[in-house]
Amino acid sequence: MIIDFILLFFLVVSAIAAIRMKDLLSTVILLSAYSLIMAVVWTRLNAVDVAFTEASVGAGITTVLLIAALSRTRRWEGNGQREGFKSSKLFDSHSLLSFIAVLVTGAVLVYGTLDMPDYGDPDAPSHHHVAPRYIKGSLEESGVINMVTALLANYRGYDTLGETTVIFTAGTSVILLLRKKRAQ
Amino acid sequence: MFNIAATVIVLAAALVIYRAIKGPRIYDRVLAVNVIGTKTVVLLALIGYIYERPHFLDIALVYAIINFIATIAFLKYRQTGGLD
Numbered sequence: 001m002i003i004d005f006i007l008l009f010f011l012v013v014s015a016i017a018a019i020r021m022k023d024l025l026s027t028v029i030l031l032s033a034y035s036l037i038m039a040v041v042w043t044r045l046n047a048v049d050v051a052f053t054e055a056s057v058g059a060g061i062t063t064v065l066l067i068a069a070l071s072r073t074r075r076w077e078g079n080g081q082r083e084g085f086k087s088s089k090l091f092d093s094h095s096l097l098s099f100i101a102v103l104v105t106g107a108v109l110v111y112g113t114l115d116m117p118d119y120g121d122p123d124a125p126s127h128h129h130v131a132p133r134y135i136k137g138s139l140e141e142s143g144v145i146n147m148v149t150a151l152l153a154n155y156r157g158y159d160t161l162g163e164t165t166v167i168f169t170a171g172t173s174v175i176l177l178l179r180k181k182r183a184q
Numbered sequence: 185m186f187n188i189a190a191t192v193i194v195l196a197a198a199l200v201i202y203r204a205i206k207g208p209r210i211y212d213r214v215l216a217v218n219v220i221g222t223k224t225v226v227l228l229a230l231i232g233y234i235y236e237r238p239h240f241l242d243i244a245l246v247y248a249i250i251n252f253i254a255t256i257a258f259l260k261y262r263q264t265g266g267l268d
Contacts, residue, residue, distance in 0.1 A: 003187075006194050010201055017205040025258075026213050032254050033204055033217045036224045037197075039247075043231055048243060056250055059221070063254035064267070071266040178267075 004044055010037050022077045028066045035059035045119075068178055190230045197223045214258055221251040 011034060018030040035058030042051035117124035134151060144150035152160050197220055204216035225248045232240025260267055 003190055003194055006198070010197065013205070014201060023210070025210055025261075026207065029210070029213045029217050029254075029258065030204060033201065033220045036217070036220050040224055040227055040231070043228055043240070043243075046235070048240070052243065052246070055224075055247055060250050060253045064257040067254075067257045067261045068267045071261055 004041070007037055007041050007044070011041070023075065024070055024077055025067070025075050028063055028070065031066070032059045032063045035062070065174065186230050186234045190227060190234065193223055193227050193230065197227075210262075214255060218251070218255055221247070225251070 014030050014034045014037065018027045018034065021027045021030065035054055038058065039051040039055040042048075042054055134147065134155070138144070138147050138150040138154075142150040142154040144154060200216045200219045200223065204213050204220070207213055225244045228244040228247060229241050232238050232244070257267060
């Protein structure tokens with residue numbers, strides 16, 4: 001649909017603008033806009049939970065954390081000159097080389113997705129391997145009414161435990177980094 | 185009907201994104217991102233009706249609730265120079 005193309009165009013525009021902005025505070029704000037647009041894209045793909053995570057983490061918490069980091073450093077990139085955009089040429093030799101590398105990598109990744117099943121294809125392998133068994137057997141085997149909860153907490157319990165450990169460690173690190181220094 | 189409304193909302197968001205990129209002041213950008221957040225809420229509600237899943241409306245409401253966190257953090261940073 002045309003809306004998807006417009007939204008993806010917005011994404012690219014805001015990402016490029018965020019990269020080229022010299023004011024880091026503006027960059028943080030533009031990244032917040034990027035996350036909000038990305039959340040709409042996820043919702044268009046019917047991935048509501050991912051959209052929700054994107055909006056709360058990407059537009060909410062990440063912005064707060066980046067502003068907290070900015071308050072510990074400087075607001076302006078480089079030597080502190082107040083410029084809206086970098087005045088250097090769009091492509092010097094370094095950026096041209098990295099641009100080609102990114103293009104080649106992107107082309108390889110797109111080539112890799114050509115073998116994937118179509119979007120929403122009911123005959124896709126992911127709908128035929130283990131999903132029917134979970135749909136049929138999860139209630140008797142685990143006794144949990146919500147199928148997603150049964151998957152996360154019963155079948156993939158160790159996986160979820162690992163994820164929770166990662167999140168706990170990250171949260172502890174952030175608290176340790178950003179805590180107020182007590183007067184000695 | 186809902187498709188036309190969603191397209192118009194997206195086009196309106198284009199104007200706001202122009203303001204977010206162009207600036208020139210930081211407050212223009214903050215206001216622009218705030219408006220983009222509001223547009224997101226409306227767009228989510230519309231998408232819910234396009235897909236005939238009206239419970240997207242709840243998600244739009246929660247979006248509206250968490251929309252202001254970044255703005256408050258930003259304003260506190262501008263006022264006090266930190267988030268403490």
